[in-house]
Amino acid sequence: MIRYLKLYWMFVKQSFMQASAFRLNFWMLVITNIVFFGVQFIFMDVIFSNVSSLSGWTKYDMFFYLGTYNIIDSLWMFGPFFNLLTMSESINTGMMDMYITKPINSQFMVSLRKVEVSSILSIFAGIGMIVYALIMSGRTLSISRVALYAFTILNGLLIMYSIYFILSCLSFWFIKTEFVEQIHTILCYFSMRPAEIYKGFIRFVLFYILPYGLMITISAKSAIKEVTLKEYGVFLVISWGLFSLTGLMWKYSLRKYSSASS
Amino acid sequence: MSRYLQVAKISWQNALIYKANFIGTSIMNIFRVIAEAAFWAVFFEVSKKDSIGGYTLFSIITYYLLMFIIGTFINANQTGFSIANDIKTGRLSQFLVKPVNYLGYYMSEAISKKLLQLSITLLIFIPVFAICYKNLVFNIVPVQLIFYPLVLSLAFILNYLINVAFSLTAFFVIEITSFFFLQEIIFNFLSGGVFPLDILPKSILGVFRLLPFMYVTYFPISILNKGISTSELFYGIAAQCIWIIVLYIIIKILWRFGIRLYAGTGI
Numbered sequence: 001m002i003r004y005l006k007l008y009w010m011f012v013k014q015s016f017m018q019a020s021a022f023r024l025n026f027w028m029l030v031i032t033n034i035v036f037f038g039v040q041f042i043f044m045d046v047i048f049s050n051v052s053s054l055s056g057w058t059k060y061d062m063f064f065y066l067g068t069y070n071i072i073d074s075l076w077m078f079g080p081f082f083n084l085l086t087m088s089e090s091i092n093t094g095m096m097d098m099y100i101t102k103p104i105n106s107q108f109m110v111s112l113r114k115v116e117v118s119s120i121l122s123i124f125a126g127i128g129m130i131v132y133a134l135i136m137s138g139r140t141l142s143i144s145r146v147a148l149y150a151f152t153i154l155n156g157l158l159i160m161y162s163i164y165f166i167l168s169c170l171s172f173w174f175i176k177t178e179f180v181e182q183i184h185t186i187l188c189y190f191s192m193r194p195a196e197i198y199k200g201f202i203r204f205v206l207f208y209i210l211p212y213g214l215m216i217t218i219s220a221k222s223a224i225k226e227v228t229l230k231e232y233g234v235f236l237v238i239s240w241g242l243f244s245l246t247g248l249m250w251k252y253s254l255r256k257y258s259s260a261s262s
Numbered sequence: 263m264s265r266y267l268q269v270a271k272i273s274w275q276n277a278l279i280y281k282a283n284f285i286g287t288s289i290m291n292i293f294r295v296i297a298e299a300a301f302w303a304v305f306f307e308v309s310k311k312d313s314i315g316g317y318t319l320f321s322i323i324t325y326y327l328l329m330f331i332i333g334t335f336i337n338a339n340q341t342g343f344s345i346a347n348d349i350k351t352g353r354l355s356q357f358l359v360k361p362v363n364y365l366g367y368y369m370s371e372a373i374s375k376k377l378l379q380l381s382i383t384l385l386i387f388i389p390v391f392a393i394c395y396k397n398l399v400f401n402i403v404p405v406q407l408i409f410y411p412l413v414l415s416l417a418f419i420l421n422y423l424i425n426v427a428f429s430l431t432a433f434f435v436i437e438i439t440s441f442f443f444l445q446e447i448i449f450n451f452l453s454g455g456v457f458p459l460d461i462l463p464k465s466i467l468g469v470f471r472l473l474p475f476m477y478v479t480y481f482p483i484s485i486l487n488k489g490i491s492t493s494e495l496f497y498g499i500a501a502q503c504i505w506i507i508v509l510y511i512i513i514k515i516l517w518r519f520g521i522r523l524y525a526g527t528g529i
Contacts, residue, residue, distance in 0.1 A: 028440035035444060039451045046461050051309040170454045179284070182290050199302045202296075 002075045004108060008014065009113075015115035030121035033070065040066055042193050042194065057195040058138035061224060065194050068220040072153055072160070073188075074122035087182070090173030091257070100121075100254065107250045111165065141223055151225040155239045156215035162242035163187075163210060165249070172253040187212040187248030194220065211238055265362055270374035277375045284379045288386040291330040295390075299323045315461035321399035321487060324440075325458050328483045331387055333455060335380040336418050336478060338372040341423035343442060346432035349524065358521075365426060365513075372422060401489030409495065413482050416502040421478045423509040424449070430513060433520025454480030474505035 019026050041063065048059035057065065087110065090096040099109040134141065141149070167180040187210050195206040195213030206213030220233045221227045277284075299322075306312075306319045317325065345368065348354040391398070428445055432438045450456060452475035459470055459480050463467045470476050481498045484490055490498070 020323065024437055026443060032440070032444045032447060036447050039456055043457055046457070046463075047305060050314055051305065051312060054304055054308050067485045071388075087461055112424075178286060182286055186290055186293045189294050190300075192297075193301055199304075202300050 004105075007104070008112060008210060011113060011115045012117065015117045019117045026118045026123075029116075029118040030125055033074070033122040034125050037070055037125070039068055045239045049065065054239040055194075056225075057194055057197060058137070058180050060133045061220075062194075063133035063136070064130050065216065065220045066192075067126050068153070068223075069191065069216050070126030070129060071123055072156055072216060072219065074113045074119045075157055076125055076160055077116050078119035079115070079157075080164070082116055083111050083114050084085075084161075084164050084168045086114075091171060096257065100257075106254070107247065111161070134224075139224065143221055149219065150221040152219045152235075155236060158239040158243045159211050159215040162239075162246045163212075166242075169249045172256050183210075191216050208238070214238065223259045226247070266366055266435045267371040269362070269367055269370040273371040273374040274378055277378045281378075281382060285384045285386065287334070287379075288330075288383045291334065291383075292386070292390060295323065295326045295330060296463070308329065315457060315458065317461065318399065320397045322458065323394070324398045324400065325483060325487050327387065327390070327394075327398070328487055329455060330477060330481055331380075331383055332414070332417075333453075333479045334383050335376050336414075336482075338376060338418070338422050338425055339446060340375070341368045341372050341422065342429035342445075342447060343359055344368065345429040346438050346442070349429075349432040349520075350436075350438070354524065369422060371481070373418075376418070400486055402486055403489060403492075406490075406492075406495055407484055408468065409499065410482075413485065413499060413502070416499065416506065418477050418484050420470065420474060420502055420506055420509070423506060423513060424474060424478070427509050427513050427516065430516040430520055435487075449475060452476065453478045454483065460484075469480050471501075474501070477502045518528060 004147070022236060044059060044062045047054075048062070052058065053061075088095075090099070091111070096110070100106040100114065164180065164184055167183065170180070190202070190206055191212040191260065195203060195217045196211075198206065203213075208214070214235060219229060222232075280488070288314075299319075302319055302322050305314075312318060313321075348357065355366075357367065360367075396495070428441075429438075431441075452470060452473060454476060459476055460467060477498060487497065
């Protein structure tokens with residue numbers, strides 16, 4: 001485990017060195033991030049000048065939710081995203097062979113090799129948003145709440161990672177996998193608002209079938225609202241269940257890969 | 263003229279290869295409409311209001327549907343990207359020696375690609391319209407429809423020129439790719455892509471009226487969706503024309519200074 005952490009730290013350092021060669025790009029990502037969420041904040045401002053709350057979520061609850069979304073999304077882009085995005089490319093270019101022939105867990109390599117350091121700034125932007133939301137709503141978080149929040153976010157990331165990873169593995173069978181990115185984008189659209197405010201079919205899908213909504217909603221709730229033991233239990237079962245599926249999917253995909261190449 | 267028609271024909275054939283992409287994008291847009299509709303449904307239920315900024319739930323859904331159809335047609339960001347890339351890689355040089363106007367070339371390409379994309383988008387959205395027909399809200403003043411092709415054409419040209427003007431800054435800035443994402447987000451917001459602009463406070467809307475962006479998508483949509491007065495229609499068309507002229511001048515200036523820099527360092 002320590003070995004992997006040390007290795008990851010090397011990946012991060014390497015990414016830093018590469019990033020300093022393109023400093024403008026480094027800052028542009030976070031500026032784009034701030035502008036994007038700025039627009040969402042403006043939208044919420046307009047909405048909440050007409051209502052005081054939506055299904056129990058007030059304006060600053062929403063800001064906190066958006067900040068949580070930003071943190072999770074930025075962690076996602078920092079770590080797995082760009083690796084999984086290019087998975088089909090690695091298969092086609094032979095880069096995949098480099099990953100699986102190393103004496104290191106290949107799933108770790110293929111998921112985390114490339115690090116997008118500029119996302120760190122976006123994470124800070126997200127933290128800035130939640131702090132702003134907390135200050136404006138006059139709330140404070142106890143240390144245990146913060147710990148729970150961080151823990152929930154990391155578990156929630158497992159959900160995003162697992163779904164995207166399992167779908168990306170399909171590139172071992174199909175060459176064109178643009179639909180993976182499109183499904184992910186649709187899910188992100190739906191997850192811009194707490195899954196709780198929806199009802200019926202959409203709520204069910206966001207919670208149990210493609211649980212991006214669950215992931216962000218539970219994370220935000222763990223900090224500023226109450227989460228029942230049952231809800232949290234379901235959340236953990238889903239996140240770790242999906243994650244264990246990735247291991248199986250990966251083994252299965254590798255078998256297919258070795259049998260296809262010479 | 264026949265040269266540009268040739269370009270258009272070839273672009274159409276090229277674009278047909280990517281029809282799966284267009285179909286995918288349209289389907290994604292349908293989901294986006296559903297996502298927005300679901301959110302607004304919750305809003306109207308909770309607020310117990312009938313309307314916000316003059317929009318009811320169904321007129322807002324209509325807004326988003328129209329926005330995705332018209333917006334997809336008018337959006338020619340790809341051109342800006344291509345131009346910036348040409349400048350960066352030096353590919354621009356081969357265009358300078360060809361007997362075609364550079365911007366005209368890309369315009370023909372954009373028109374044919376967009377027409378194809380519009381056809382596919384309409385095909386996909388027709389079932390959606392058929393299902394929701396009774397619920398959609400249109401407030402069209404019939405006489406204004408005569409001007410609609412003009413409004414759409416001007417909107418297309420306006421959007422094209424905005425993208426070109428932005429991409430020509432590639433003459434002066436080395437790495438512009440990351441700016442494009444930022445530009446897209448800002449453009450999307452200012453032209454009404456995130457939510458209908460007139461739910462914003464009047465003071466902010468006043469500032470937006472002075473900028474060209476809302477005349478690209480918001481203005482054409484409002485003619486069909488909310489319905490506007492004759493004076494607003496002519497004001498909008500005039501704004502489109504004025505901005506087209508202003509942008510054309512800006513492009514000419516950027517081009518003159520940029521090409522000098524380019525010739526100095528290009529291949």
